[in-house]
Amino acid sequence: MTADAPALEVVELKTTFFSRGRAAEVINGISFSVARGEIVGLVGESGSGKTVTGLSILRLLPEHAEVEAKRIRFGQYELAEMSDSKFASLRGSELAMIFQDPVGSFNPAKTIGWHLRHAMARRKNRQAGMEDGWQGDPLALLRDMGIRAPDRIIDAYSHQLSGGMLQRVLIGMVLALGPQLIVADEPTTNLDNLVERQILELIRHHQRRLGLSVLFITHDLTIARELCDRIAVMYAGEIVEIGPAAAVLDEPQHPYAASLLRTARSLERHEASLFELPGEPGGNARLRSGCRFAARCPSVMQPCQIEHPALVRVSPQHQARCLLHAQ
Amino acid sequence: MGVIGGVTTRLIWYSQRFTGALLLAVMGAGLIFFAMHAAPGDPALAALGESATPEAIAAFRRHWHLDDPVPLQFLWWLASAFRGRFGESLTIASGTPVAALIAARLPNTIFIGLYALLLAVLTSIAAGTIAALRRGRNADVIATSTAIFGISMPDFWLSYMLIYAFALGAGWFPAYGFVQPQVSLAAAIHSGTLPALAIAAPMAASFTRILRACLIEELQKDHVRVARSFGYGKLFVFVHFVFRNALIPYITVIGLQIRYIFGGTVIIERIFGVPGIGSLMVDAGFARDFPVVQACALAFLLCVLVVNLTVDAICTALNPRRTGR
Amino acid sequence: MTGFLSNRSACLGAGITLVVIVAVAAGPYLSVYSPTDMDFLALLSPPGWKHPFGTDSFGRDVLTRILYGARVSILVSVTGVCLASIVGTAAGLLAANFGGWIEAVVMRAADLLLSFPSFVLALFLMVVLGFSIASVTVAIMLVYLPIFARLSRNTATLVKDEPWVQAARLFGQPVHSILAREILPNIAAPILVQAATGVAFGIIIEAGLSFLGLGVQPPNPSLGSIMADGREYFARAPWVLTMTGLTISTALLGLNLLSDGMRDLMDPKLRSRI
Numbered sequence: 001m002t003a004d005a006p007a008l009e010v011v012e013l014k015t016t017f018f019s020r021g022r023a024a025e026v027i028n029g030i031s032f033s034v035a036r037g038e039i040v041g042l043v044g045e046s047g048s049g050k051t052v053t054g055l056s057i058l059r060l061l062p063e064h065a066e067v068e069a070k071r072i073r074f075g076q077y078e079l080a081e082m083s084d085s086k087f088a089s090l091r092g093s094e095l096a097m098i099f100q101d102p103v104g105s106f107n108p109a110k111t112i113g114w115h116l117r118h119a120m121a122r123r124k125n126r127q128a129g130m131e132d133g134w135q136g137d138p139l140a141l142l143r144d145m146g147i148r149a150p151d152r153i154i155d156a157y158s159h160q161l162s163g164g165m166l167q168r169v170l171i172g173m174v175l176a177l178g179p180q181l182i183v184a185d186e187p188t189t190n191l192d193n194l195v196e197r198q199i200l201e202l203i204r205h206h207q208r209r210l211g212l213s214v215l216f217i218t219h220d221l222t223i224a225r226e227l228c229d230r231i232a233v234m235y236a237g238e239i240v241e242i243g244p245a246a247a248v249l250d251e252p253q254h255p256y257a258a259s260l261l262r263t264a265r266s267l268e269r270h271e272a273s274l275f276e277l278p279g280e281p282g283g284n285a286r287l288r289s290g291c292r293f294a295a296r297c298p299s300v301m302q303p304c305q306i307e308h309p310a311l312v313r314v315s316p317q318h319q320a321r322c323l324l325h326a327q
Numbered sequence: 328m329g330v331i332g333g334v335t336t337r338l339i340w341y342s343q344r345f346t347g348a349l350l351l352a353v354m355g356a357g358l359i360f361f362a363m364h365a366a367p368g369d370p371a372l373a374a375l376g377e378s379a380t381p382e383a384i385a386a387f388r389r390h391w392h393l394d395d396p397v398p399l400q401f402l403w404w405l406a407s408a409f410r411g412r413f414g415e416s417l418t419i420a421s422g423t424p425v426a427a428l429i430a431a432r433l434p435n436t437i438f439i440g441l442y443a444l445l446l447a448v449l450t451s452i453a454a455g456t457i458a459a460l461r462r463g464r465n466a467d468v469i470a471t472s473t474a475i476f477g478i479s480m481p482d483f484w485l486s487y488m489l490i491y492a493f494a495l496g497a498g499w500f501p502a503y504g505f506v507q508p509q510v511s512l513a514a515a516i517h518s519g520t521l522p523a524l525a526i527a528a529p530m531a532a533s534f535t536r537i538l539r540a541c542l543i544e545e546l547q548k549d550h551v552r553v554a555r556s557f558g559y560g561k562l563f564v565f566v567h568f569v570f571r572n573a574l575i576p577y578i579t580v581i582g583l584q585i586r587y588i589f590g591g592t593v594i595i596e597r598i599f600g601v602p603g604i605g606s607l608m609v610d611a612g613f614a615r616d617f618p619v620v621q622a623c624a625l626a627f628l629l630c631v632l633v634v635n636l637t638v639d640a641i642c643t644a645l646n647p648r649r650t651g652r
Numbered sequence: 653m654t655g656f657l658s659n660r661s662a663c664l665g666a667g668i669t670l671v672v673i674v675a676v677a678a679g680p681y682l683s684v685y686s687p688t689d690m691d692f693l694a695l696l697s698p699p700g701w702k703h704p705f706g707t708d709s710f711g712r713d714v715l716t717r718i719l720y721g722a723r724v725s726i727l728v729s730v731t732g733v734c735l736a737s738i739v740g741t742a743a744g745l746l747a748a749n750f751g752g753w754i755e756a757v758v759m760r761a762a763d764l765l766l767s768f769p770s771f772v773l774a775l776f777l778m779v780v781l782g783f784s785i786a787s788v789t790v791a792i793m794l795v796y797l798p799i800f801a802r803l804s805r806n807t808a809t810l811v812k813d814e815p816w817v818q819a820a821r822l823f824g825q826p827v828h829s830i831l832a833r834e835i836l837p838n839i840a841a842p843i844l845v846q847a848a849t850g851v852a853f854g855i856i857i858e859a860g861l862s863f864l865g866l867g868v869q870p871p872n873p874s875l876g877s878i879m880a881d882g883r884e885y886f887a888r889a890p891w892v893l894t895m896t897g898l899t900i901s902t903a904l905l906g907l908n909l910l911s912d913g914m915r916d917l918m919d920p921k922l923r924s925r926i
Contacts, residue, residue, distance in 0.1 A: 060552055092558020099556075104549035109571050109647060122558060157647045170553075177557065354764050362780050475661075475912070479904035481856045483863055484879065484897030491890055590771030594860050608772070609864055612779045620779050627772045635767075 005075075006033040007181050007213035008057075012070035015049075015056045019064060025286060026052050026065075028237045034181065039207060039214040041228030041245065043221065043260070048234040050217045051100075054183040057215075058097050059087055075180060092122055096179040100186040102166035106158035112169055113138060113154040119173040134176065145172040146202055164195035168202065175206055181213045188223070200227060221264045225249050230317075233257045236292040239311070243318030253320035255299045291323065299324060337643075344639055348632045355628040356408070360401050363621050413625075414618035416611075425622045429604060433626060436596065436603030438508050438515060440588050440630075442523035447530040447588075448581070454531070455538030456570070462543060470535060477532025483594045486525040493521060505601040522599040526591035530584065537580050541573040548572075575646050582638030586631045662913020668906025676726060679719035687712060687720040687873050696889045705895040708881055714892055718899055721873040728785060728868070729854030732792030737847050739793075740800025741839075745831050747801070748808035758805065762798035770795045774857050778866045788867045792854045803846055807839040814838075841918035848911030852904045859900060875900060 862876025
């Protein structure tokens with residue numbers, strides 16, 4: 001495995017939900033990769049399929065969901081065809097996830113200390129003799145997460161702590177597992193702004209320190225800009241633009257990405273009338289032939305209704321799924 | 328948040344609950360007493376027979392304060408109740424102190440009741456777990472169908488089906504008669520199996536449905552998915568994240584249903600000839616032996632209250648949120 | 653409606669219940685026997701062509717007796733549960749609406765009644781009131797009264813904070829109208845479900861009391877007393893008791909499946925306005 005090989009390479013990931021004999025395709029053959037030590041942002045509105053992407057990779061979807069992929073390469077493992085039992089041993093040791101709602105993520109009947117001990121033990125079980133950075137000491141871990149009086153919360157239960165505190169603990173637990181790749185699913189959405197800043201800083205700090213690869217899922221462009229090296233924009237189950245963060249956010253090539261940006265800027269500048277994209281990201285978009293964004297696109301053209309655009313290379317690292325760029 | 332503070336809060340909470348139960352007990356006793364007094368029939372006549380002399384009847388009435396205003400009678404009764412005297416049986420065991428009758432029989436009822444509870448809980452844990460984990464598949468369908476049939480059966484009918492199959496047919500268990508536990512524990516378990524099964528079956532069916540629902544609800548919670556993402560083993564996740572948290576609603580609901588076990592003992596004891604307070608109440612009911620009926624009703628009430636307190640205590644112990652920390 | 657029809661067990665339950673109702677209503681007229689016809693040539697005969705459920709020790713056709721007895725049992729149970737639901741729901745609604753000491757009294761009373769095992773309470777009432785159809789009905793009513801009171805008070809408490817109820821209050825709608833028109837329809841669903849299960853269990857209580865001899869007295873036929881008869885010669889002729897119990901179980905199975913189906917159907921609908 002060379003140093004240049006990506007930590008995660010996803011090719012043609014497709015996820016379908018089955019309900020009462022009907023199939024609903026949530027993700028339609030997306031492909032992306034995360035290099036080692038890189039933070040890739042997966043940006044989109046709710047319903048775009050970004051959370052389902054994370055869950056699909058980690059095989060945490062409910063039973064009525066079906067995940068298919070041409071290839072999911074993770075380090076030296078090929079995940080797409082792997083058996084469930086083999087995958088279960090990878091999950092939580094090489095591959096981990098930080099969830100959106102810290103409050104509901106804890107076992108209400110157990111103390112924080114219990115959670116931490118088991119997370120740390122998971123790593124020890126897996127690789128006997130491999131030391132984690134905290135020498136199996138939960139207090140040291142908590143202190144490293146920015147918690148000043150860890151001995152006070154060790155015996156507490158999750159319902160006694162704030163969301164921000166819990167998210168710190170959760171991040172600590174995930175880091176304690178020693179994974180190579182972390183999928184972070186909107187880890188700061190439920191937190192107040194001030195706490196949000198701190199958590200993001202925490203994530204960035206440890207990511208750099210440990211050289212972790214991160215797939216960062218969010219709907220917030222400002223966060224994406226701050227944190228991510230590369231960004232993939234999702235709409236209606238497809239990736240519509242992917243490239244270096246600065247390129248995508250400063251010069252978006254896809255009308256949807258451009259609209260997102262305009263909305264964010266409009267909010268930031270407290271404009272008198274906020275820019276708003278008409279229509280809603282409904283489930284119908286996925287059923288449409290032609291470009292899925294056509295119904296709301298400000299730059300829509302005639303062929304857009306008929307021809308489904310493929311990802312086109314706009315510059316060496318930057319691709320967009322739009323007929324505007326098709327040769 | 329010291330240990331001392333936690334203990335005190337718990338003590339306060341327990342004593343509150345206990346006082347509440349005590350209040351219910353007294354109110355219940357009052358209800359029983361006043362209802363009994365509305366019943367037709369003269370206790371003096373019932374006890375002494377039709378041919379009793381007027382003097383004997385008057386003496387009887389004086390002895391038992393039967394001419395005092397009813398609330399005052401209640402107070403007399405309550406006073407002697409606290410001293411452990413509940414009067415004497417009028418008809419079925421004339422002259423025997425009721426307290427003695429009850430004391431002799433109560434342990435048998437409790438034995439059968441606990442035996443039934445154990446069977447019901449164990450069965451429901453096994454069946455409910457399988458049904459929840461294999462939801463929608465064959466095992467689940469079989470379990471839930473059996474459960475629904477189980478709650479549709481009259482328990483006394485089931486008793487006879489059991490007798491036919493296992494006593495008259497296979498001969499594994501006696502069809503009648505019960506050996507008391509103090510005589511021989513093994514024989515008590517043996518002779519008590521069919522009665523306990525008859526009581527337990529509809530309860531097991533109901534408990535299974537409840538556990539299944541609680542487990543399914545818990546399986547869909549976030550923290551279960553987070554635990555799986557950490558790569559913890561399936562059994563570990565099930566026991567500590569799913570089952571452990573489903574226990575609280577499960578125990579709460581079955582706690583409300585435990586009183587049906589006591590209700591079941593009434594007929595079942597009669598059918599199998601178990602000398603417990605259930606059969607005592609039926610016999611006394613027929614013979615209009617009011618003091619005995621009263622005392623039996625009160626005994627059942629107290630059993631239910633004790634069970635409720637215990638279930639409450641268990642739930643609180645299991646639930647970190649309720650200890651007031 | 654389509655949701656209900658697609659729930660197979662609920663349909664099965666409805667079907668069984670329908671068959672039972674029809675059988676009990678029309679059966680006595682269709683049967684060639686009367687419940688008291690004694691055929692001394694066919695004492696204790698096992699189930700066969702002439703007597704689908706066999707005969708008892710007096711040569712009476714068991715199936716016919718079951719049909720007649722079921723009428724009484726069902727009548728008693730349904731009446732008791734209906735009365736309990738009306739009075740109990742009213743009490744619960746008042747408790748939820750007015751709160752304060754009314755609520756405290758209603759809830760304490762309900763707690764008290766619920767602290768007795770149902771069958772013990774029923775038995776106790778039989779001793780107090782004497783053994784008859786009326787007293788069994790009252791017993792069943794008192795067993796279910798607190799259950800309905802609690803249920804209606806709990807659900808009404810949830811509903812009364814909904815915006816449309818508050819709007820009605822602001823508009824000056826009189827209290828009884830609010831209770832009847834706004835709150836009641838929205839709590840009707842769980843109450844109906846409870847009533848269905850209540851009737852099922854009520855039949856078991858009535859049968860149990862009659863079985864012991866403490867309920868409906870002969871010559872009034874009752875499912876319990878038929879089984880009590882059957883008990884006498886159970887070893888020799890098990891069919892009397894067995895078939896009666898089987899009938900009860902099947903009928904109640906239908907009722908329980910039906911109420912389960914109703915509950916599944918109405919669950920999400922609880923949140924929306926009727």
